[in-house]
Amino acid sequence: MTESNNPLPISEKIGVLLVNLGTPDAPNAKALRRYLGQFLSDQRVIELPAVFWQIILRGIILPFRAPRSARAYQKIWTNEGSPLAAITKKQAQGLQKRMPNITVDYAMRYGTPSIPSRLEKLIASGCRRILLAPLYPQYSAASTATVQDEAYRYLQKIRWQPNLRSLEPYYTHPAYIQTLKKNIEDQIKALDFKPDSLLLSYHGMPVKTRELGDPYYFQCQATSQALSSLLDIPVITSFQSRFGSQKWFTPATDMTLKELPSKNIRNLAVAMPGFSADCLETLEEIALQGKSTFLEAGGENFAALRCINDSEESLAMLEILVNQGLSGWLKSGE
Numbered sequence: 045m046t047e048s049n050n051p052l053p054i055s056e057k058i059g060v061l062l063v064n065l066g067t068p069d070a071p072n073a074k075a076l077r078r079y080l081g082q083f084l085s086d087q088r089v090i091e092l093p094a095v096f097w098q099i100i101l102r103g104i105i106l107p108f109r110a111p112r113s114a115r116a117y118q119k120i121w122t123n124e125g126s127p128l129a130a131i132t133k134k135q136a137q138g139l140q141k142r143m144p145n146i147t148v149d150y151a152m153r154y155g156t157p158s159i160p161s162r163l164e165k166l167i168a169s170g171c172r173r174i175l176l177a178p179l180y181p182q183y184s185a186a187s188t189a190t191v192q193d194e195a196y197r198y199l200q201k202i203r204w205q206p207n208l209r210s211l212e213p214y215y216t217h218p219a220y221i222q223t224l225k226k227n228i229e230d231q232i233k234a235l236d237f238k239p240d241s242l243l244l245s246y247h248g249m250p251v252k253t254r255e256l257g258d259p260y261y262f263q264c265q266a267t268s269q270a271l272s273s274l275l276d277i278p279v280i281t282s283f284q285s286r287f288g289s290q291k292w293f294t295p296a297t298d299m300t301l302k303e304l305p306s307k308n309i310r311n312l313a314v315a316m317p318g319f320s321a322d323c324l325e326t327l328e329e330i331a332l333q334g335k336s337t338f339l340e341a342g343g344e345n346f347a348a349l350r351c352i353n354d355s356e357e358s359l360a361m362l363e364i365l366v367n368q369g370l371s372g373w374l375k376s377g378e
């Protein structure tokens with residue numbers, strides 16, 4: 045940099061990057077191999093010795109899982125693409141409308157648009173302060189930490205780093221709990237049956253991660269507790285989407301759905317508070333597979349409730365969380 049191209053005074057622009065997990069670009073085996081290959085090579089997700097795991101992943105897991113997962117994605121794919129990507133994009137657009145003084149964008153931890161590409165874009169547009177907002181209410185190393193790792197890996201490569209902050213996990217934040225409450229109550233009211241119970245199903249994790257100090261399990265329980273104290277319906281918590289042969293958190297959602305009818309719970313609503321947007325795990329695993337499991341086990345009525353997605357309440361919640369995350373950065377009145 046010479047004196048003639050001195051970039052100061054710099055712009056005061058602030059960027060917010062919403063980040064979710066990621067999704068394949070298409071519902072076919074080739075795109076699934078690429079996406080799952082990247083996702084399941086992340087050592088924050090699969091904590092096994094890398095060389096050993098790559099042999100299993102490339103030789104056994106991907107050849108079988110990619111075509112099977114592709115068929116599952118085909119059942120939920122929309123005209124706008126993968127639901128997770130389409131909803132995350134709308135969340136960013138909706139938040140941008142509510143917060144015209146900052147620049148809002150979104151990225152995916154795996155697949156596209158990548159975190160480095162969107163950080164680069166924000167920086168190029170003059171953002172010297174960036175708030176990273178992983179859309180995971182409950183912190184886990186496999187979700188939140190890996191987003192932060194990826195952002196800092198990119199920053200390691202650049203000379204003039206922006207100031208980077210990260211949104212705190214918001215598992216009992218009043219704005220989040222109230223948004224969930226309204227989302228759940230509105231949908232339950234609109235059902236043509238009265239549920240006996242509400243199942244709160246969170247994405248599972250290996251038990252070992254809890255033993256090693258990951259707070260995710262406890263934060264999920266705290267969300268359930270905060271929510272159940274405000275809802276007028278009995279609440280049950282379970283963990284879904286088991287992967288691999290390790291022990292995962294219990295009770296498992298699929299086992300719970302099998303057992304509930306024999307415990308006289310035959311009319312069930314299921315909400316998935318850990319997912320900010322509907323995705324394969326909510327629309328296929330629960331709304332389709334979970335429903336069959338429950339009805340085949342003797343259940344009578346089943347409803348998988350929509351996630352908070354890009355509803356007005358969800359955008360208002362994001363605005364509150366982001367404003368808190370930006371505290372001290374925004375000039376008063378902005």
Ligand SMILES: C=CC1=C(C)c2cc3[nH]c(cc4nc(cc5[nH]c(cc1n2)c(C)c5CCC(=O)O)C(CCC(=O)O)=C4C)c(C)c3C=C
Pocket residue numbers: 065066067068088089090109113126128180184186187247248249250285287318319322323324325
């Ligand atoms: C909500 C937070 C999530 C945590 C924690 C999480 C941990 C975790 N996931 C896997 C394996 C898979 N997850 C898959 C899909 C998936 N996972 C999350 C969120 C969390 N995962 C979301 C939002 C999605 C849906 C993505 C979409 O495109 O809609 C998949 C891929 C799908 C499949 O083939 O079944 C896998 C695999 C592990 C191993 C793990 C923690 C160790």
Ligand SMILES: [Fe+2]
Pocket residue numbers: 247285
């Ligand atoms: Fe997952």
Ligand SMILES: [Fe+2]
Pocket residue numbers: 285324325329
């Ligand atoms: Fe799954």
